[in-house]
Amino acid sequence: MRCGYFDSHRCRSCELMGVPYAEQLADLDRHLRETLPTVPTEAWSAPAAGPESHFRNKAKLVVGGRRGAPTLGILDTAGRGVDLRDCGLYEPGLHAALPPLADFVARTGLTPYDVPQRSGELKHLLVTHSPDDELMIRFVLRSTGQLAKLERALPDLSEHLPQTRVVSVNLLPEHRAATEGAEEHLLTQQAELPMRLPELTLYLGPQAFFQTDTAVAAMLYQQAQQWVSDLRPKLVWDLFCGVGGFGLHVAQVCQPQVLRGIEISAAAVASAQRAAAALDQTGTRCIFEAADAEQELGTDAPELLIVNPPRRGIGALAGRIEQSGVEYLLYSSCNAGSLARDLAAMPSLHPVAARAFAMFPQTRHHEVLVLLRRIDHPAG
Incomplete structure (x- = not known):
């Protein structure tokens, strides 16, 4: 991709402008593998990517x-x-x-x-x-x-x-x-913008979060579905759930008895509830609550936990997950550094699948999805 704004030095935000896209993807993959050494080589899939231009929504x-x-x-x-x-x-x-x-x-x-x-x-x-x-x-x-x-x-x-x-x-x-x-x-009068994806429609209020690249966001959700499709958890929690993207996509294939989403924004919770109501979730009860996701997780830990935190990661929540009975963790991160720190705090959860998603072409920003499985349940 070439850009006149970049070439004339009017805007230098895209620090990788002019670098061949294939090279950008290879560098992204290499950077994530180096930053996340606890993820085995065989767990990585090739990066998922959409167009290198005209992608921002x-x-x-x-x-x-x-x-x-x-x-x-x-x-x-x-x-x-x-x-x-x-x-x-x-x-x-x-x-x-x-x-x-x-x-x-x-x-x-x-x-x-x-x-x-x-x-x-x-x-x-x-x-x-x-x-x-x-x-x-x-x-x-x-x-x-x-x-x-x-x-x-x-x-x-x-x-x-x-x-x-x-x-x-x-x-x-x-x-x-x-x-x-x-x-x-x-x-x-209209308060929400419908975002129609291949599997379902999400609803964005003015302050709701949604991924920058709609096509790559769809790939991200579909990858999550594929990784968990053989699991049959009775209880799924989606922490930092936003408008419900991960939880609702995963619930479609896992069909748990209960999907519980936690998000601090009440407006986002309302949007998630609307998206859930539009689905034919046979046998699944969808519950979305406005609360601090970092303070959740107690003795009633789910079999499958989903987290999609801000750049700082999950902080002290990592320790509670390590001590919990969570069997599978699906972690979506936009900061490999904080993800590496959080994975180190959860040694009982072993990465079994990982993939980079080129959500931000022409920059070093990234999205990475990791599936972890507990291999050493804590005593008691």
């Missing part, structure tokens, strides 16, 4: 420039906007939506946030594109000052981007290096 855009002439992209070293709306990483439908969205921001008179001066209102645009060519658009504002202006302009947005399904305003009042804040204001 989400754009996280810093809004710069000035009122009436915004830039959508990143900031330079001086804190000024660099327009990257033609980035070749975006899915075609997402790529096509950005020019009309920039025109909407200009036409509406929303004032971009000026980082050096700490003035203005519109900080970021967060845009998610679904397989059905629908959009969720989130305007990250400094305050509610331009909220009414946005509400009045919704018909204009719908006219120029009729595929828009969900629109919200996120508030980030502090001057800090963050993409969004905690407070969200929904502006549309």
Whole structure:
């Protein structure tokens, strides 16, 4: 892949730009094998990969420039906007939506946030594109000052981007290096963006997490299904479950009596419950709860435990898993370093399958899935 923004040094975020994709995949595989020495060589499968360009389903855009002439992209070293709306990483439908969205921001008179001066209102645009060519658009504002202006302009947005399904305003009042804040204001009747995958449909609210590459996400879920298809656990737990992607996919093939999902976000839990209700889960009771996944796991340990934690890993939970009766652990990680630390804290769980997933081509970021089986049950 070649990129004019990279070649002109306007954006250097893709540090592997220009490196042949086959070489990127080989390097990824080698890096993970070296970082995870407890995973046997025979457990590894070849990396799973989709296209090296036009794969991103989400754009996280810093809004710069000035009122009436915004830039959508990143900031330079001086804190000024660099327009990257033609980035070749975006899915075609997402790529096509950005020019009309920039025109909407200009036409509406929303004032971009000026980082050096700490003035203005519109900080970021967060845009998610679904397989059905629908959009969720989130305007990250400094305050509610331009909220009414946005509400009045919704018909204009719908006219120029009729595929828009969900629109919200996120508030980030502090001057800090963050993409969004905690407070969200929904502006549309529709509150969720359906993400239709080959096996089922998930539902994303404004602050829900979903993998960056829809095609590779589907490969990730399908790999999880394949590895556990011969298991027949009565109880499956999905910790850090988000909108239910792993747990619901796995439950389709394992058909446990109970699937229990734990996620700290109540909104994500509601989305997971909706996805579960849409499934024909014969004999499986799906329970999703809003709680701190790191504090879960006691004496009622499941036969199959799924974890998909943030980059920091599972922390003290690893010790509780080691001391539990969990027979199988399916661990999805975006940080091989924290994964290696967590695996070292669970020596009774032996990796039996592992695979890298090229979720972030042109960068060194990665996703890795590991299946572990207990080989030495703790006494008592």
